[in-house]
Amino acid sequence: MTPTDAQPRTLYLIDGSAYVYRAFFALPPLITSKGLQTNAVYGFTTTLMKIVREHGPDCLAVAFDERGPTLRHEEFKEYKAQRPPMPEGMQAQVPYIHRLVEAFSIPVVRHVGYEADDLIGTLARQAEAAGYDVVIVTGDKDMFQLLTPHIRIFDPVKNKWSGEAECLERFGVEPSRVVEVMGLMGDSTDNIPGVKGIGEKTAVKLLSQFGTIEELLRRVDEVTPPRVRALLAEQGESAKLSRRLATIVLDAPVQFDPSRYAARIPQPDRLAELFRELEFTTLLKSLQPAPEPVQPVAAAFDVVSDEETARRFVEQLPEGGVIGVRCLLAGGSGVLASMQGMALSSGDKTAFFPLDVQTYMRPITSLLNDGTRPKIVHDLKTTLLAFHRMGITLAGPYMDVMVADYLLNPNRRDHQLDTVAFEVLGRRPGSGQAAAPRSLFDADVGSRSETVEAASVLALLGPALTERLAGQGSVMLFRDVEMPLVPVLTEIERNGFLLDVQELHELGKEMERELDRMMETITALAGGEFNINSPKQLAAVLFERLGLKPLRKTKTGYSTDEETLTQLAAQHSLPEQILNYRSVSKLKSTYVDALPALISPETKRLHTSLNQTVAATGRLSSTDPNLQNIPVKGNYGIRIREAFIASKGHELLCADYSQIEPRILAHLSQDPRLIEVFAKGEDIHMATAMEIFGLPSGQITRDMRRAAKTVVFGIVYGISPFGLSQNIGVPQAEARKYIETFFEKFAAVRALMDRNIAEGKDKGYTTTILGRRRPIPELRSGDPVQRGVGERMAVNSPIQGSAADLIKIAMINVHRRLHKDLPHTKMILQVHDELIFEVPEKEMAEAQALVKGEMEGVGSQLGLSVPLKVDMGVGKNWRVAHP
Structure with a gap:
């Protein structure tokens, strides 16, 4: 041994x-x-x-x-x-x-x-x-x-x-002697009593003088102070018992x-199986790839350097089979991404095409535009942008592995190719299994070989993911909505939005002067200068210099966040001024200063990225920059929108679905009163106010309608009485009464909510009108807080997700019609329920009719029980054009 x-x-x-x-x-x-x-x-x-x-x-x-x-x-x-x-x-x-x-x-x-x-x-x-x-x-x-x-x-x-x-x-x-200390002080974690009244410091002091508990109790008369002596005299046996309980056994039967x-090698297959089941994506990726892939992958590849090599590669491909397509990109992202080369693979036959593709394009043009061959790609939008930049076309049918994985796992943040490949095939691109001989290449061998590996993996992923989509019932949603949407998003990003940089520059100078003025006011109210961006200094001003009562303490001191300042504003004007300063400062830094720097030097326009695989509900998001978050209210917010303009000879057309989520709520719930309101073209918020307050329309005030609107949208998002009371500024009891009255008048809505929650708990997910799944594991959580979060998601996801599906179909339909009938009208942005177009002035009337007809026609296409309504606005800038 x-x-x-x-x-x-x-x-x-x-x-x-x-x-x-x-x-x-x-x-x-x-x-x-x-x-x-x-x-x-x-x-x-x-x-x-x-x-x-x-x-x-x-x-x-x-x-x-x-x-x-x-x-x-x-x-x-x-x-x-x-x-x-x-x-x-x-x-x-x-x-x-x-x-x-x-x-x-x-x-x-x-x-x-x-x-x-x-x-x-x-x-x-x-x-x-x-x-x-x-x-x-x-x-x-x-x-x-x-x-x-x-x-x-x-x-x-x-x-x-x-x-x-x-x-x-x-x-x-x-x-x-650790057990001696524990015998005296006890251990509340294990319910070891110790000597009540003696803590760790006293225990250590006593033992440093007497050595052990036995010696301490034998000489208890020598203990000082008298209070401790009395405790030991009364609880001596408890100290001995506690020491025994705290003592670790050293002769257990092992x-x-x-x-x-002896340490042994872990079992990677069993670990991978468990990590997949537990959805530990990062840990799964950290495992070494399986010794052999599920299906054979090309171990070598051709480098196409002339037209004859390209022709031979195409001729050797099986007829009508899938083609994995992977670009080797460099430079910027989005519309600025440039292609260094691309890899094409049928799974067992793979080739890499370097940058100078023009020298051998003829043999592969037919391959790239073959409408019988599915093109399997990861991040199709980026691929199409890079192809367009090179002057190459890539025809469908497409399969975007990233989007497919998103439909299968909408709650997952990571839809990268290596994650999907490892989960589905048990391998990761770049593992070396498809590496080519280094002698074929110069210094970029790694990038080329990994690009080829990715193309071959994509060719294998296509059939496997199609089978999974079919098993989940998501093929139609993928084929008819998500895939046709990708070229639409590609074109929107490429079109970009024109920005009036000079207008923003002037606005920035104006805001700078306003911030200086506001700082003078803040300094005067605070009784002296301080760093407004320092929470510690701000807390000192508010709670020490001004004597305001702190509301909440954090690890670093008293809170000075927005919620706290909003409540403190009722006690003093300084917090309100600080909130105003923060708001103007954020608008300036986030938009006025930042947006001009993001304009493309090539196109002179602003290009956002519309993300298809982020929001679990199916909604699109916007990043780099986020143009879905441009302020719509407030003086400066409106001025920022004025800087988004149409080019010369054009105007902006904004088409916005009116009350889309309440209309979907009416369809899903089949509530007769809601359906009647929309069928008659009534104002849903006015109708709700009349029901809640029991008054005719002539007696409904603006505040009543606003409260009713908040109730309607609050119901859609599963709002609580407390949340509603905070939003509309009424007591919680009154807010609860509003909600209860709404459910009394629109009883089928409550039934829908209960049904969504029950079905979500039973199935583990909710679905939209088109069958989009949103897993909601929180519904089965043992934590009541998490379960409450899940219930709100179960109420909202079918509604918000159906609205997302609906506008995606509208974008596809409008895009198709514009290409056919009005090719000079460009779709330039989507902001949830709103589509924005840049239209030649001479064809504005046609564009309005086309867009309105296609967007409202989606209701009939989906068989909605209520009509859709689109509000439209026209103008030279976004502020004027917004309906």
Whole structure:
């Protein structure tokens, strides 16, 4: 049993039970798409991986508590009695943790009647006697009693090592006397009583004078002060009992056997299977690729350098099969991305085409434009932008792997190719399995080979993802909505929006003067200068200099966030001025200063990126810059919109769906009153106000209509009485009455909400009119707060998702008609329910009729029970054109 190496070998003993609890309470409640909470498993897994990968122990084991009473319970029935039962969310994770330990090939130690601490202590002492250095992986202070020159403690969470010196620093005594300290001070975590009234400092002081609890009690008359002497006299037996309870057993019925505890290689296939089930995407990617891919992938590829090589490659491809297409991009992103080359692959035949594609384009033009061959791409929009920049066309049918994965996993943030490939095929592009001989290339061999690898993987992913989409019932949504939308988004991004830079420059100077004026006012109100951007200095001004009452404390001091300042504004005018300053400053930095710098030097226009795979509801988002978030209210917000202009001889046309979500609510709920309101062309918010307040339209005030509007949209988003009261400034009881009255008058809406929540809990997801799935695992959470979040999502997602699907269809239909009938009219932006066009002045009337007809016609196309209405506006800038 003695190590044969001259250097002592290491045994790592992991306190498994402690780390399960620690991970569960330390990490947020991660939840899979099927509703399984995984935070404890994830935290535990990362701890294991840290130990195995970074420390490479010779031997290791994980110790778990066994169910049922222990020896300590026999002596003290109240031992750990105060501990609540294991949370529901944790119980479900324990079997996965045991499966993971097995997949890591790590031995497990447990024994009836003994705690994990006892098993660890016994094995540590045995291994030390056998010549091993022992590392106990724990954050539990009880384990300090086990420390010796050859037994140390490592806390991976804090990345902290502890030995005898650290024990002396922590407890004031050497390891052997830690149990004496705990006998006196007790341990509330384990319900060890100790001597009530004696804390850690007093315990250490007493033991430094008397050595042990026995000696202390024998000489109790010498103890000062009298209060402590009395406590010891009354609770001496409790101190002895507590020491026994705190003492780790060193002769538990386990035996250290180096052959049993020797470190073994983890089982990657079992780990990959578990990581997929638990949806640990990052951990899954960290595993090495499987030794062999699921399907054969090209191990080599051709580099096409002339027309004849290109022709041979095309002729060798199987007729009508899929083609994986991957661009090697350089330079900027979006419309500025430039292509260095591209790889084409049928799966078993692959070629790389360098930058000078014009020399051999003729043979592959027919291939790229073959309407019988599906083109499998990852991030089709970027690919189409790069192709257009090169003057190349890529014809459909398309399959965008990124979008397909988004439909299958809408809650997942990472839809990168390596993630999808590893999950579906068990391999990652760039793993080296498809690498070409280095002699073929210059310094960019890695980029080229990875591009080729990606193309071959894409060719394999196409059929596999199509099968998964079919299994989920999402083929129609993918084929008829998401894929036709990509070229539309590509064109919108390419068209861009014209910006009046001079107008923004003048506005920026005006805002700078306004900020200076506001700062003078703020300084006067504050009674002196201070750094307005420093929360600490601002808190000092508000709560010390001005004497305002703090509302909320944070880790760094009293809060000065927007909510706090809004409430403090009722006490003093300074907080209101600071809020105004922050608002103007943010508008200036975010838009007025930033937007001109983002204008393309080539097109002289502003090009956003419309993201198709971000929002789980199906809505599009805008980034770099976010043009969906341009302010619509306030003096400066309106002025910023005035800087978005049409080019000479053109005007902007804005077409905005009117009350689209309430109309979809009417269709989904089939509420007869709601359907009647829209069928008659009435104002839904006025109608709601009349129902809520029980008044005729002539007596409904503007504030009443506004409150009713908030109720309607609040219902769509699952608003609470408290949230509504905050939004419209009425008491919570009154807000509750508004909501209850709404449900009384529109009873089918309540039935729809209840139905959505029930079906979401049953299936684990909600669906839109077109069948778009939104997994809502929060509905099955044991945490009532998380469950409430899930219920609000279940209410809103079918409505918001259906609206997103609807406007996508409208964009496709309008785009198709414009290309056919009005090719000079350009769609330049989508802002949720609004489409914006740049239209030649002479064809504005035709464009309005076309856009309105196509957008409102989607209602009939989807079979909606209520008519759609589109409001339209025309003008030289966005402010004027906005309906």
